[in-house]
Amino acid sequence: MNKSPFDLSHQNLTVDSKIVAALERISQAFRVLLWNESKELSLSPIQIQVLIFLLYHSDEKRKVSYMAHEFNMTKATISDSIKSLEQKELISKEYEQHDTRSYIIHLTPKGKELAEQTALFTNEIQTPVNKLLPDDKENLLLSLLNIISHLNKTGVITIQRMCMSCRHYKTNYNGEAHFCALLNTKLETSELRVDCPEHELVK
Ligand code: SF4
Known part of the structure; x- marks a missing residue:
């Protein structure tokens, strides 16, 4: 039977398991940093991830269905985030002429400013990587x-x-x-x- 990488008697004997355990710690660091950012700005972690995604990706990717795949979430969850960001005047929608149910999402100037600020939430991870x-x-x-x-x-x-x-x-x-x-x-x-x-x- 496979041994868990979190079983210390096994982990401390294999580099492979130590690497998996270390990756888990790093994923925890991303979650903590994102959570800190979201508390400060009164946005949810996924709303922050959406803002950052919108800042750096092209029109055809800035749609609900694409982002649902991107973040491994349902379209309903992404739509809820978009609705909330729209109410906060951080994004706007551009409906497509051939299909009025589909729209491209744009950052407003206020949304762009916030996205540029939050896109730096990984600084504490970037610092040791740079070294x-x-x-x-x-x-x-x-x-x-x-x-x-x-x-x-x-x-x-x-x-x-x-x-x-x-x-x-x-x-x-x-x-x-x-x-x-x-x-x-x-x-x-x-x-x-x-x-x-x-x-x-x-x-
Ligand atoms: S192989 Fe594909 S992903 Fe890599 S640089 Fe070329 S176009 Fe981009």
Whole structure:
């Protein structure tokens, strides 16, 4: 039977379990930082995540159904968040001509200002990452991308816009470890993307 990574008699004997336990601690740190931010601004954590998403993504992604996939939530939950953000005058809706039930969500100037401020909620995690050596950063990035790729393939998390799940990504192509067919260039490990605007899912 598999041993739990939280079983200390097992965890302290295997690097693998220590890594899983450490990732859990880091996910807890994200939750705490997001929660602190949300208390300060009287917004829910998901409302803050929505504001940050709206700030950095294009029109076709700024829709309720897309964001429901993005955050692994129901459309009803995202719609409730949007309604609340609209009441607070942080977002506005632009209804589409061909389908009046569908709309693109825009940040208002007040929403943009707030989103820019809250987008820095990860500063305490960014600081130690900045201090890593360049090789360690590359190894960590590659390892994390491989973990995310597995979680995506097994259906634990949904939308991923990273190189490993992109139809333009080729590995071991022309002797290059990573290659982007869209940009027609090799990608250094440090150039692999976690959230690429040009990403297209493998069909
Ligand atoms: S289009 Fe973007 S995600 Fe796809 S392989 Fe190229 S850089 Fe990576």
